[in-house]
Amino acid sequence: MLSRIWSVNCVRNEHEMEIAIAVYDLTKQYGKILAVDNISFTVNQGEVFGFLGPNGAGKTTTIRMLTGQTKPTSGTVTVAGYDVVRESIKAKERVGVVPEVSNIYDEMSAWDNLVFAAQLYGVAKNEREKRAKELLELFGLYERRTGRAGNFSKGMKRRLTIAAALIHKPGILFLDEPTSGLDVQSSRMIRNLTKDLNKNGTTIFLTTHYIEEADQLCQRVAIINKGKIVAVDNPEKLKASVEKHQIVEVSFDQTQNLEHELASLKYVSKVVQVGDKFRLHVRSTSEAVPLLVDFARENGLKIVSIDTLNPSLEDAFVEMTGLSPEVMATEKEQGKKAVSLG
């Protein structure tokens, strides 16, 4: 169904087809605070581009500049070939934006919300109702189309917000934390939709707290920290960049006070406790495993499990942002809290 209702409204001309979003030397300063510091990157036409960073890194400010909500202090942004500041209306016509918090009109029905969105985007009168019907059916909301949107569940509101962002068939879709706070079923639906939209040619700019989600969906990822881009690459290359540290995950029959002792072992550069397991960053797993067996024997411990892990995108994220394991855990916890709220 998606391919039937989809024909991408994006590119300005053949020459600009390859670049959907181009960001050059972008800076945003609020008084003395430098929120975004001279960042540059491009997003290719038809890719899913992840934009990751810890809280306060400058993600939201960047998205606000990319979607024309905030003017940059300096630098330029072109979206679908149009300068977001000088040709903002043309750029906005080609973009759909799904903000972190669903922002539909609670007082209006699902149907009226979509029709209003279509009116704002200049969708032709004879197309509006057809599009609204197609999208409501696609998102499983057609039966509730006349109901007040304020009475919808969080997942339904999220789906309606995404539907409203798609009403004008944008070529570029900004998804800000699209699955934050949603139940498993709604999250899966949105992830599948993201993949389908992308398959049909839509460029997706995705920010998410869930690094695993970015790993699953994104062809390339940018990591922003303290207002600066610290890496732009595909997830596998980012993982490979931290492969100099191999990881051994071990659990013992008791966990108390072991972190410090494990960290003092030869070849171990870092220890992170994850639940009842310890993740040891080591130079070589083949050197570390015998040492761990000796360590267990000497301390009267039993090894419950031992495994070698490949670095994850999260490992790369932690390495590049310099976040401590505690801060990273807090970041993840915030994401989980959002889920439980749903």
Add this chain to the structure above:
Amino acid sequence: MVKAWADSLIKAFYIAKKDAKVYYFKAPNFTYGLLIPVSLYLAFSMAGEINSKLIVAGLSSLVILFGTTSIEAVAVVLEKQTGTFERLLVAPLSLFTIVLGKALAGFFFGLILAAVVLFPLAAVSGTVVMNPLLAVIAIAFTSMAFSALGIVASAYAKWVPEAQMLSNFLRFPMVFLSGTFTALEVFPSQLQVVARFLPLTYSVEALRSSIAEPAVTYTYILDIAALALFTIVLLALSTKILEKRIT
């Protein structure tokens, strides 16, 4: 260029229609728009300060002032608070179109409020409106100017109580300084100068002119021009304030 302006105006109407649906045409809003002006009228009349020939114009202007500014203050700030304003900001519209859409909704609201008050009040008080068309034009310009005034407060404010406080700060001095219930000529000369900087003065004057004179007067034209100027300046100011606030 013309197409762009037409497009902008059409989208402003869509915003106005949406605002009317979502925020405006609810009983409490009408009640609030009517309640304060009527209370003020009663307070003045009990003190024996009312000239019955003046009240029709004064009360109608006050109803529009309180009705439109109250509703405008809520409509913009509430949208900013709930995040729906972001929906307007990311849409292909200029900030001015958004402000114009908001003002248009207030404009229609003011027209309806005034219709509810002016003609029934004139009938009850035995006042003959000499030129109803001029009265309607004066009401229309008044509604637009006061809607724009409400948006200034709401563009500046971060939350609803702040917007309401700012609205009161703007409208209550006007009530007493614009010759609403008493003729402006009885004011001290310094206050008469101050009154000339207040849009309510021109609204009351234009309405009084349309009630008293069958033909267009020079004063009436100046009053309408002043209200139009206030509208343009206040809409531009609102756009500028919003731009600063959100970027």
